[in-house]
Amino acid sequence: MRRIAATVPVLLFALFVFVSAATAQPTPKKARIGMLCYVACSGSATYDALYDELRKLGWLEGTNIVIERKEAGRSVDRLATLAAELVRSKPDLIIAVSPQPSRAAKDATSEIPIVILFVSDPVGVGLASSLTRPGGNLTGIATMAEGGLVGKALDVLRELLPGAKRVAAFINPSNEVVRLLFPKEAPIAALKLGFELDVTSVREAVEIRSAIAASKAQGAEALWFVGDPIFHTPPNVVPELALQAGLPSIFLLPDLVRSGGLISYGPDLLVLARRGAHYVDRILKGGKPADLPIEQPSKYLLAINLKTAKSLDLEVPPSLLARADEVIE
Numbered sequence: 001m002r003r004i005a006a007t008v009p010v011l012l013f014a015l016f017v018f019v020s021a022a023t024a025q026p027t028p029k030k031a032r033i034g035m036l037c038y039v040a041c042s043g044s045a046t047y048d049a050l051y052d053e054l055r056k057l058g059w060l061e062g063t064n065i066v067i068e069r070k071e072a073g074r075s076v077d078r079l080a081t082l083a084a085e086l087v088r089s090k091p092d093l094i095i096a097v098s099p100q101p102s103r104a105a106k107d108a109t110s111e112i113p114i115v116i117l118f119v120s121d122p123v124g125v126g127l128a129s130s131l132t133r134p135g136g137n138l139t140g141i142a143t144m145a146e147g148g149l150v151g152k153a154l155d156v157l158r159e160l161l162p163g164a165k166r167v168a169a170f171i172n173p174s175n176e177v178v179r180l181l182f183p184k185e186a187p188i189a190a191l192k193l194g195f196e197l198d199v200t201s202v203r204e205a206v207e208i209r210s211a212i213a214a215s216k217a218q219g220a221e222a223l224w225f226v227g228d229p230i231f232h233t234p235p236n237v238v239p240e241l242a243l244q245a246g247l248p249s250i251f252l253l254p255d256l257v258r259s260g261g262l263i264s265y266g267p268d269l270l271v272l273a274r275r276g277a278h279y280v281d282r283i284l285k286g287g288k289p290a291d292l293p294i295e296q297p298s299k300y301l302l303a304i305n306l307k308t309a310k311s312l313d314l315e316v317p318p319s320l321l322a323r324a325d326e327v328i329e
Contacts, residue, residue, distance in 0.1 A: 031065045031284050034086035034094040034112075036079065036101040039233040041069040045255065049270040050117075053277035059284070074205055074230055076100055076174040083108035093283050095276070096140075098229050099177045102127060106138055113289045115279045116140035118269065120149070120177040120227070122294055131294045139289040140279055141272045142296045143227070149252075149266065149300070150182065150226075151189035156265045156302065157222060157250050158193045159320050164222055166196045168215035170208070172228040173201045182226060205230055209241055216245045227252030227266065235259040239308075248312055254303035254326055262308045267297035301325040 035041050051061070059065045068089060070082035083104040086094055093113040096105040102116040106127055116122060120143045128134035131142070143149070157167065169186065171178045182199075190197040198220060200211050208231070212223060223242050225231040231238050232253055239260035242249035251257065252266035275295055282292060303326040309316050321327060 030063075031059070032089070032091040033065055033067045033280065034089065034091035035067055035069045035097070036083055036086060036094060036105050037069070037071050037097045038076075038079070038100050038229045039074050040071045041097070044233070044235075046269045046273045049273040050277055053274040054280060057277060057281045059277075059281065065284075072101070074233075076203075079104035080107065087112060093280065095280065099125070099175050102138075103176060110137055112137060113283045114138040114140070115276060115283065115289075116142075116294075117273065117276045118143050120144045121181055125176050125180055128294055131296065133290065134292070134294055135290050137289050139292040139294055141276045142294050143267045143269075143272065144296065150185040152300065153224065153250060153252075153265050154186070154189045154193055154195065156263065156320070157224065158195070159317060160250075160263060160314070161222055161248060165194065166198065166219050167222045167224055168198045168200060168212075168218075168220035169224045169226055170200050170202050170211060170231065171226045172203060172230045174203060175228045178226055178228060186226075202230065205237075208238060212241050212245050212247075216247060220247060223247050223249045225249065225251050225256075232256065243308065243311065246312065248314060254301055257303040257305045257308075257326070258328060260305065260308055262305055262312065262314075264301070264303045266300060268299060268301050271299075272297060304328070 041047065061067055068086065068091065070086055072078045072082060079100055087109045091112065093115060094105050095115050095117065096102040097117045099119050102119050105114050114137055116138060117140055119127065122128045122142055123130055128138055171182055173179050186197060198215060198218060200215060202208055202211050225238060235255040236259040239249060239256050243260055248262045251261045251264040253269060254264050257264045279292060283289060302324045304316055304324045305328040306316065307328060
């Protein structure tokens with residue numbers, strides 16, 4: 001009986017030590033992600049897809065990841081400062097969305113892993129050594145490579161407007177991918193298809209309305225908005241301006257066609273956003289950007305708004321409709 005009585009305090013003490021040790025275990029560290037965006041880091045189906053895929057992979061914001069978002073609000077001049085702020089906060093990785101933020105992030109750090117999203121030719125602009133072995137601290141998702149999307153967009157426009165001659169092309173020169181690739185590919189494709197190409201640089205969203213008006217006054221028969229966030233956010237603004245001008249418009253993203261644009265041809269950004277989440281997952285689990293090949297899209301989507309075509313008194317060729325991935329009626 002005395003042996004049992006003597007054992008009880010020992011057991012109680014051992015239990016107390018065990019419980020104290022258990023309660024003193026440190027809380028698992030949350031992964032920290034920095035995010036750099038040209039306009040905003042939310043508010044579109046593309047971002048929804050990215051965040052949803054991260055959740056599916058087990059990364060829950062506020063639970064095991066923290067995301068610090070830096071949004072430039074279309075101001076290229078702010079990106080370098082925002083990138084430097086992210087680097088100082090020492091995240092586990094940085095997600096850079098579109099060419100301008102990707103360049104700012106790459107210039108700001110050679111150590112923190114960077115996952116880029118929606119950069120057309122990361123090798124051509126010097127962000128990576130190659131697609132298969134990027135080298136350095138950067139990898140992610142490309143939207144095309146040299147020799148791809150520019151000519152195909154004009155092919156679609158020619159099929160839609162067989163008699164058109166003059167096309168106004170709007171580019172944002174702060175987008176280095178567009179600035180470098182467009183002069184190499186667009187003039188050749190336009191000449192082959194019989195288009196006269198009038199190129200207008202647009203650096204700020206407030207310039208778009210006057211640029212469209214000037215192009216119409218100069219005889220443009222179609223408007224081509226070469227992919228850049230300045231034309232995409234919010235998705236209804238530029239399509240409405242094109243409709244007010246009474247001119248057909250071609251875009252990169254189907255979101256703008258759903259918002260009133262006539263036609264779009266480009267990669268499936270929702271799929272690419274989800275693929276980007278897998279890069280984040282792999283790096284947070286120990287993967288090295290230098291060893292992760294940069295992915296390119298395997299399919300491009302064609303979207304057509306028949307309601308807009310009707311308002312412009314245009315008949316969409318059956319061959320184009322047959323190829324369309326999405327038709328808005």
